[in-house]
Amino acid sequence: MQAEEKFTPETWPASPEKSTLEAKNKFLGFWLFLGGETVLFATLFATYLALKDKVPGTDHALAKDLFEMPLVFLMTMILLTSSLTSVYAMYHMKNFDFKKMQLWLGITVLLGFAFLGLEIYEFNHYVHEFHHTFTSSAFGSAFYTLVGFHGAHVAFGLAWFITLMVRNSKRGLDLYTAPKFYVASLYWHFIDVVWVFIFTVVYLMGMVG
Amino acid sequence: MANQQPTTGNPRVDIEYRRRKNAEEMRYQVITFSLMIFLTLMAFAAVGFGDFSSWFIAPFIILLAVVQVIFQLYYFMHMSHKGHEAVQLFLYSGVLVAAVTILAFTTIIWW
Numbered sequence: 001m002q003a004e005e006k007f008t009p010e011t012w013p014a015s016p017e018k019s020t021l022e023a024k025n026k027f028l029g030f031w032l033f034l035g036g037e038t039v040l041f042a043t044l045f046a047t048y049l050a051l052k053d054k055v056p057g058t059d060h061a062l063a064k065d066l067f068e069m070p071l072v073f074l075m076t077m078i079l080l081t082s083s084l085t086s087v088y089a090m091y092h093m094k095n096f097d098f099k100k101m102q103l104w105l106g107i108t109v110l111l112g113f114a115f116l117g118l119e120i121y122e123f124n125h126y127v128h129e130f131h132h133t134f135t136s137s138a139f140g141s142a143f144y145t146l147v148g149f150h151g152a153h154v155a156f157g158l159a160w161f162i163t164l165m166v167r168n169s170k171r172g173l174d175l176y177t178a179p180k181f182y183v184a185s186l187y188w189h190f191i192d193v194v195w196v197f198i199f200t201v202v203y204l205m206g207m208v209g
Numbered sequence: 210m211a212n213q214q215p216t217t218g219n220p221r222v223d224i225e226y227r228r229r230k231n232a233e234e235m236r237y238q239v240i241t242f243s244l245m246i247f248l249t250l251m252a253f254a255a256v257g258f259g260d261f262s263s264w265f266i267a268p269f270i271i272l273l274a275v276v277q278v279i280f281q282l283y284y285f286m287h288m289s290h291k292g293h294e295a296v297q298l299f300l301y302s303g304v305l306v307a308a309v310t311i312l313a314f315t316t317i318i319w320w
Contacts, residue, residue, distance in 0.1 A: 010224050018292065031296040035303035042307030046314030053236075069257055076249060084242045087285055091235045095228060189286045193278050200274040204256045208263045 007174060012096040017182035020175050021107050030183045041194050044146040045201060050143040052206070060137050061130040063206030072203045075118050076195065079154075082111035083192040086185045093181055098172045101181065105161055109189065112158045119151050143202070150198055153191050160184050236304045278296040 013019045018027055053062045089104035123144070126132040134144045161184055168177045252270040255261065261269075283289040288296060 014227055028268050028295055032299045035244050035299035038300065038303030039306045041311070042303075042310045044310045045307075049311065050314045050318040069253065073253055076253075077246075080242075080245060080249065083281065083285055084238070087238045087242075088235070091238075092230060094231050186286055189281055192285075193281050196274050196281070200252060200270050204252060204270050205263075205267055207256055 009096040023179035025181050048142040048146045051138040054139050055137040060130050064209045067203050067206045076199045078111050078115045079195050084107045086188050090185050109161050157188050175188035241280050245277050245280050248273045
């Protein structure tokens with residue numbers, strides 16, 4: 001099978017994300033990268049856990065003063081739902097339905113922007129209401145590094161999706177573009193994996209004290 | 210993969226079979242999603258409404274997170290499918306280093 005070959009729903013292979021050598025390499029290389037990302041986020045989580053609530057004075061806000069459940073709950077639901085919508089996009093990719101795939105990717109991107117907007121609001125709130133900044137305490141540095149790194153991953157994931165959608169809007173699906181969409185959706189799921197640990201370890205455990 | 214091309218010589222039959230299979234998998238994904246939402250609700254409820262000691266809550270919600278991440282990896286990211294052996298090697302190597310790092314930082318930093 002050639003990467004440039006034109007397909008119909010009938011001739012579209014069952015696993016287009018792994019049908020060419022390039023696609024197989026991409027798939028393998030990307031998972032190796034995700035293994036490395038796991039270690040990267042683990043070091044940030046470890047640093048956060050070691051420096052949680054380590055502030056220079058009693059007037060500094062601690063985790064239990066900062067975090068509010070409704071906002072975190074909303075952000076969690078939005079990101080979790082965006083994970084499902086990208087599964088829908090890959091479902092339509094496997095059925096060779098480019099338009100529906102683009103539609104679901106578009107919904108995923110909108111949810112991603114909603115999440116990012118709430119995170120910016122949240123950080124802004126901490127800085128102005130609590131004077132909890134990157135340099136105000138070791139706790140602040142560790143918190144913004146961990147959660148901010150995740151937020152940067154969300155921003156990168158959004159840019160990745162949008163670039164793929166715009167660049168391939170006329171080309172459609174073939175064995176060159178399908179693996180690209182598939183790998184981007186894997187990245188998006190991984191962002192959700194990291195968030196599951198962030199809302200549990202940072203926010204929920206922070207509220208418990 | 211090339212060997213997963215239509216085999217009956219009648220593409221129409223294969224496409225209907227494959228559409229059905231894809232739709233069935235999508236149904237399982239939606240079930241997975243509902244379970245993930247349920248686990249999330251349990252974690253938030255345990256902290257928000259539960260009257261438990263933090264010695265119980267912390268391990269409990271971490272366990273819920275681990276289960277949810279397994280769903281995400283094995284269903285949403287298809288690790289339960291064939292051809293993910295190298296993927297498991299990569300990811301679990303990462304998880305091993307991650308676990309040792311977190312263990313070290315949470316136990317001996319303030320010793």
